[in-house]
Amino acid sequence: MLFLLSGPSGVGKGTVRKALFKKNPHELLYSISATTRKPRRGEVDGRDYFFLNKEQFEKMINDGQMLEYAQYVNSYYGTPKTWIDEQRDQGNDVFMEIEVNGAMQVRAKVPDAILIFLLPPDLMQLRNRLELRGTESDEVINQRLKTAREEILMMTNYDYAVVNDKVDKAVKKVQTIIDAERLKANRLANSYIKILEG
Template identity: 50%
Template sequence: MNKGVLYVLSAPSGCGKGTVLKEIFARNNNIYYSVSATTRSPREGETDGVNYFFVSKEKFEELIASGGMLEHAQFCGNYYGTPKKKVMDELESGRDVILEIETAGAMKVKAAYPQAVLIFMLPPSLATLKKRLTGRGTDSEEVIAKRISEAEREINMSYKYDYVFVNDDLSDAVSSLEMIMKSAKYLVNQNDDLIKGVLQKC
């Protein structure tokens, strides 16, 4: 049985990652969405194991020390990261896994697991992204300016990814991501067992 494929999806804030992924999961039940772990306290309405795995700082640092985190970072005094065991177990079972993480985390995952397929979702333009963020009505102009600046930095990181696609229309974006995920299954680095199996039959 072939291993599953580890997909890493990144995009600037406001690009609609969550909406696109919701459609992907609705169409395919053989994809595991990797839930991140964090040391921050749960917010109202959040469920352990669904939104995050909420763990103590001590437990998180034990996981780091033992190599139990695929990637991790600190933000506002709290740890965030991807528990390694669950991801590896799902991949070994033949199930595909999607990580939805920022660019720095994606680079760490690629270093730890070179077979990971990095996918970057682009906005149609920075102007469109700014319009989307403004339309939310939740952030000040100063915060939006910072988000746009961060988006520009992240987009420049997309050159280090394997695939890029644009989210201008939801249906088109979902189709693009599905095509990318299908094509990635034929990459040589995803088919080591297949190639070895053919050679053994000689």
């Protein structure tokens, strides 16, 4: 299965994902993104990102090999479709953490993906989280909050919504979603049909 966690900037997607993987390190594979930006110190190709040049990335876009992609500050970021397909074909469950626009691209290409929307308890707490980062001006924070309002309205395109009021509670809810999806009768039926036919 393909699980996807997304939500507004500053909602804590990365924090929740890291806590989930720390709790269950071998249960899911984390989707590795591709980028055209240069590696930062300590980053390893194929572990942190697939580092590509602009021509390679654009060829993958044109060949339909990007599940989703976006361009930020003159660099491309995206998810190679081949890697996801290979993992799913091998029976592995893959977990993605991406922005809302990317999630909508995935929804269009992989209708059976399970989309989880991570919400802030309220917009004031989201503002506080963005301010605590200390990396952006008030103008940028205001723009991010405006975008967050628009993205929250898109929540109805998702399968589940989880409020990130406390990280451990949010992780527990995400884990519950994963467990429930794995127990759906139609998923189990496919493997049993193969056994019965064999």
